[in-house]
Structures are given as C-alpha cells and as structure tokens.
Amino acid sequence: MKELQERIVQDGKVLSASVLKVDAFLNHQVDPQLTMKIGERFAQLFADEKITKVLTIEASGIHFALATSFALGVPFVYAKKKKAVTLTEEVYSAPVHSFTRQETYQISVSKQYLSPDDRVLIVDDFLATGAALIGLTQIIKDANAHLVGIGAVIEKSFQEGRRLLEQAGVRIESLARIASMSPEGIQFIQAETV
Numbered sequence: 001m002k003e004l005q006e007r008i009v010q011d012g013k014v015l016s017a018s019v020l021k022v023d024a025f026l027n028h029q030v031d032p033q034l035t036m037k038i039g040e041r042f043a044q045l046f047a048d049e050k051i052t053k054v055l056t057i058e059a060s061g062i063h064f065a066l067a068t069s070f071a072l073g074v075p076f077v078y079a080k081k082k083k084a085v086t087l088t089e090e091v092y093s094a095p096v097h098s099f100t101r102q103e104t105y106q107i108s109v110s111k112q113y114l115s116p117d118d119r120v121l122i123v124d125d126f127l128a129t130g131a132a133l134i135g136l137t138q139i140i141k142d143a144n145a146h147l148v149g150i151g152a153v154i155e156k157s158f159q160e161g162r163r164l165l166e167q168a169g170v171r172i173e174s175l176a177r178i179a180s181m182s183p184e185g186i187q188f189i190q191a192e193t194v
C-alpha cells in the first residue's frame with residue numbers, strides 16, 4: 001500500500017536492524033484515516049472469501065481488526081493476553097513466545113466466539129517472527145474454524161514469520177514488506193502502486 005510505505009519512510013524510526021518504531025501513527029498514536037484505509041484494503045484483498053469473523057490479538061491489532069471488520073460487515077474478536085476475571089467461560093488458548101520481551105504468555109479466546117462455521121481472517125500490525133500469528137492460527141484450529149488468511153500491516157520479510165506460515169499453507173497479504181532496514185534507510189520488497 002503506497003500511502004503506508006510513504007508514511008513508514010516519513011514517520012517510522014529504525015531503532016536497530018530488526019526493530020521499527022511506528023508509534024507516531026500506527027501503534028501508540030494512531031492515524032484513524034490511514035487505519036480505515038488499511039481495513040478497506042484488507043477487505044478488498046479477501047473480498048471473495050466469505051469471511052464471517054476477523055481475529056486479532058490485543059492491543060496493537062485491535063484498531064486494524066475494527067477497520068477491517070467494519071469494511072467487511074462482520075464482527076471481530078481479539079485474543080486476550082491475560083485472563084480477565086470476567087472471562088469465566090471456557091476458552092481456547094495457545095502459548096506465544098515474545099522475542100522482544102523474552103517471555104512466553106498465554107493468549108485466549110472465549111469458545112463462545114469461534115465456531116466450526118466461521119471463516120476467519122487474522123489481522124495484526126506486524127508479521128515478524130510469526131509467533132503471535134501462529135498462536136492465533138492454533139486457536140482457529142482448536143475451534144475447528146476455517147482460516148482464510150492473514151493480513152499483516154507491516155511485514156519484516158527478513159524475519160522468519162512469512163516462511164513458517166506459508167509452510168503451513170497460510171495465505172498472507174502484507175501491505176508493506178520490508179526487505180531490510182537500517183538507520184540510513186528502509187528497503188521494501190516492492191514499491192506499491194496502489
């Protein structure tokens with residue numbers, strides 16, 4: 001997505017060869033217009049898939065899931081990282097290892113909100129190692145729901161996430177694919193025209 005790539009170049013900060021800070025517009029302060037356009041783009045890319053639900057993980061995926069599900073006219077569900085006291089019903093859960101925080105945490109989704117009839121699109125802010133997204137695919141599998149694919153806003157293509165998910169046969173659509181980056185600049189896999 002051209003506008004997204006331009007925004008990453010303009011407002012993103014490369015903290016190291018592997019960490020990109022985008023909290024000026026994407027995951028701390030949020031640009032609502034850009035967020036809605038991202039949702040529309042995912043809805044367009046997966047338009048033929050008869051999606052019934054969008055799934056993400058708290059917190060940085062939530063606004064993209066909202067924008068996408070709004071465009072598709074379906075509900076979205078976000079996996080919780082901590083079990084809330086109000087989450088009294090049974091849950092699907094999966095472990096996720098965070099490489100940035102060096103810890104493993106459980107994500108969970110109430111069994112009420114995923115069923116075998118669901119055709120699910122996963123949406124998230126980043127595809128990096130793929131750990132978080134693989135956790136979500138596990139939950140969809142446990143629910144016997146159908147995974148339609150993954151929409152990632154930014155993919156760091158030099159990390160292993162895409163390869164691992166593609167090996168599992170998952171369709172991935174990323175709106176900005178970063179081939180490499182350094183404080184001197186960001187190289188995308190392809191310059192987007194749309």
Ligand code: 5GP
Nearest residue numbers: 018019020022060126127128129130131132
């Ligand atoms: P994973 O490694 O599981 O693919 O990424 C897990 C989560 O870590 C992403 O959803 C995202 O919130 C965060 N993350 C991974 N890489 C980056 C990065 O370069 N910058 C920022 N801001 N967050 C990242």
